[in-house]
């Protein structure tokens with residue numbers, strides 16, 4: 247039997263439809279949320295992602311502020327734009343598209359952002375809030391993974407999840423989200439230093455593959471009936487996406503996220519959720535004065 251699809255495109259469309267209503271309600275209260283983006287350099291993938299984010303904004307009624315710098319930009323030039331976005335009242339939330347060019351201190355850039363405008367959940371304050379179980383913007387891809395599972399009714403409570411990868415934007419925070427009481431999973435985090443990856447994978451009810459290694463998850467390593475989410479993005483010689491999950495896994499798993507069309511659209515939808523939630527909190531705080 248072939249696995250059922252964890253359909254990121256359809257789930258993201260449902261989230262966006264709900265957000266359209268919430269943005270209209272904010273506008274009725276005199277607040278227009280505006281997403282800022284800072285793109286440094288001309289990587290075609292990053293440009294595609296940023297353009298997609300602005301297209302999404304237009305669909306749900308969120309304003310757009312688009313800033314760009316060449317890949318020769320210095321740390322100071324990048325930080326100047328960050329300060330401008332911090333000060334811009336039309337920009338209620340923003341992101342710095344990652345990765346930044348080599349030689350740029352990414353953590354210093356992220357730390358300079360106004361945490362109240364962090365739309366990506368990647369500011370150290372936001373990540374600290376996640377650790378402390380406090381309210382704040384959630385990292386977009388990790389929360390996209392959680393929402394994709396929830397939307398399709400995949401049982402997370404009590405599940406054993408194996409995450410492959412420990413990168414800061416994705417792998418690192420997935421265990422933080424899935425071990426919250428609301429999710430209640432048990433998580434094993436595997437990485438390049440893990441001995442005998444297969445033995446961990448075979449025990450997983452849910453696998454989240456975020457290693458960036460083409461087809462690292464093979465059919466023989468997957469427990470029949472597991473849910474498998476493919477977050478890896480590598481490219482073949484024609485520029486086509488090759489995920490972390492071997493196509494044969496679809497014959498063993500009960501659920502599989504396509505790639506493209508799975509976690510990617512959910513990343514974009516969660517960004518919009520963060521922008522709208524921040525604007526709603528600001529509106530509530532203003533009303534309370």
Ligand SMILES: Nc1nc2c(c(=O)[nH]1)N[C@@H](CN(C=O)c1ccc(C(=O)N[C@@H](CCC(=O)O)C(=O)O)cc1)CN2
Nearest residue numbers: 295341342343344345366386387506507508510511513
């Ligand atoms: N500041 C950030 N930078 C990066 C993040 C992030 O969350 N914040 N994540 C990734 C890139 N990313 C968002 O920025 C992203 C990745 C993938 C997709 C997506 O919709 N992908 C499509 C396929 C697109 C293609 O064909 O290339 C899909 O999966 O269907 C959206 C956003 C790194 N940087």
